[in-house]
Amino acid sequence: MGKPKVLLLGKIDHATASWNALSDVAELVTAQAKNRAEFIEECTSGRLDGVVIICDRAPSSLAVTGKYDEELIQALPKTLKFICHNGAGYDNINVSACTARSILVSNCPNVVDDATADTAIFLILAALRGFNNGIMAIRNGTWKGAVPPPPLGHDPQGKVLGILGMGGIGRNLKKKAEAFGMSVIYYNRKQLDVEQADGAEYVSFDDLLARSDVLSLNLPLNAGTRNIISTPEFEKMKDGVVIVNTARGGVMDEAALVDALNTGKVLSVGLDVYQQEPNIHPGLVSNPHVCLLPHMGTSTVEVSTVHRLSFNKMGMLIQMG
Numbered sequence: 001m002g003k004p005k006v007l008l009l010g011k012i013d014h015a016t017a018s019w020n021a022l023s024d025v026a027e028l029v030t031a032q033a034k035n036r037a038e039f040i041e042e043c044t045s046g047r048l049d050g051v052v053i054i055c056d057r058a059p060s061s062l063a064v065t066g067k068y069d070e071e072l073i074q075a076l077p078k079t080l081k082f083i084c085h086n087g088a089g090y091d092n093i094n095v096s097a098c099t100a101r102s103i104l105v106s107n108c109p110n111v112v113d114d115a116t117a118d119t120a121i122f123l124i125l126a127a128l129r130g131f132n133n134g135i136m137a138i139r140n141g142t143w144k145g146a147v148p149p150p151p152l153g154h155d156p157q158g159k160v161l162g163i164l165g166m167g168g169i170g171r172n173l174k175k176k177a178e179a180f181g182m183s184v185i186y187y188n189r190k191q192l193d194v195e196q197a198d199g200a201e202y203v204s205f206d207d208l209l210a211r212s213d214v215l216s217l218n219l220p221l222n223a224g225t226r227n228i229i230s231t232p233e234f235e236k237m238k239d240g241v242v243i244v245n246t247a248r249g250g251v252m253d254e255a256a257l258v259d260a261l262n263t264g265k266v267l268s269v270g271l272d273v274y275q276q277e278p279n280i281h282p283g284l285v286s287n288p289h290v291c292l293l294p295h296m297g298t299s300t301v302e303v304s305t306v307h308r309l310s311f312n313k314m315g316m317l318i319q320m321g
């Protein structure tokens with residue numbers, strides 16, 4: 001019997017040595033498809049028969065295959081046992097459909113905690129201080145911008161940071177925010193134990209909305225969290241609240257956010273993620289009080305390099321049978 005086949009979807013930029021080392025225990029194969037229709041055809045044609053593991057390098061893989069929905073999962077090779085998703089969260093994979101086919105799925109949480117929490121800190125500071133106004137003005141050749149100048153920003157010191165979804169990234173963000181003098185409250189489906197909460201105050205969802213000076217979204221996107229922040233939630237917030245989203249665009253209603261910005265309910269915003277990436281609501285793009293990043297939360301050499309661990313673990317799994 002030959003070695004088990006491992007299919008690479010997407011690109012590897014920084015862990016090529018670990019990927020290549022997998023060839024000691026597995027036959028490494030790549031897909032030829034350039035889009036979803038071609039990939040489904042490639043699967044159903046039998047060219048990928050014998051593939052036991054898919055190594056999914058999101059987001060470059062997803063740009064070809066699209067989401068792992070029911071249609072895609074039904075088309076995957078019958079021999080498939082495991083999808084190793086090199087992204088954080090399961091929102092791109094229908095895990096129930098995988099379970100129905102006895103396909104195991106893993107993702108890469110934790111390794112992205114620092115990079116994503118750092119991105120949230122950048123966005124919190126940018127939104128609080130109004131740095132985006134200055135960034136736009138200086139590039140437009142107008143130094144500090146309009147006359148009269150934009151309003152003064154705010155210090156993070158002494159502000160209440162509300163974290164919605166206090167998992168790996170939320171807890172990492174808490175520590176970093178405290179270094180800037182912020183106090184942290186959080187809401188999770190379940191209260192954390194004392195060690196994990198590490199002094200953060202557990203509050204109800206409504207209290208989180210009512211008490212936060214800055215609200216950071218750090219929860220996964222699923223049917224229960226889609227648009228969890230929309231008009232009724234903005235209405236419960238403080239006037240002049242600052243919102244930062246490094247989770248998924250779908251957890252916040254972008255049109256409602258634009259309305260809340262326009263009425264002044266929301267003072268400023270920092271975003272790394274959007275409802276329809278790469279499209280962004282024009283009301284956000286045109287607003288100088290909104291600092292925008294193109295989903296760069298985990299874009300560091302260090303995060304990419306750490307993915308080598310998942311290749312090493314795949315090798316161990318194969319050896320264990």
Ligand SMILES: NC(=O)c1ccc[n+]([C@@H]2O[C@H](COP(=O)([O-])OP(=O)(O)OC[C@H]3O[C@@H](n4cnc5c(N)ncnc54)[C@H](O)[C@@H]3O)[C@@H](O)[C@H]2O)c1
Nearest residue numbers: 088089109165166167168169188189219220246247297298
């Ligand atoms: N911007 C980026 O590049 C980037 C990078 C990594 C992760 N993310 C996103 O951030 C999300 C969080 O990542 P993580 O690694 O911290 O995940 P995690 O699973 O460690 O933490 C998520 C937390 O959200 C909580 N939660 C779930 N549903 C909730 C609800 N309805 N209300 C309140 N809390 C709820 C969970 O209990 C958990 O504590 C991921 O799901 C992913 O979508 C984005």
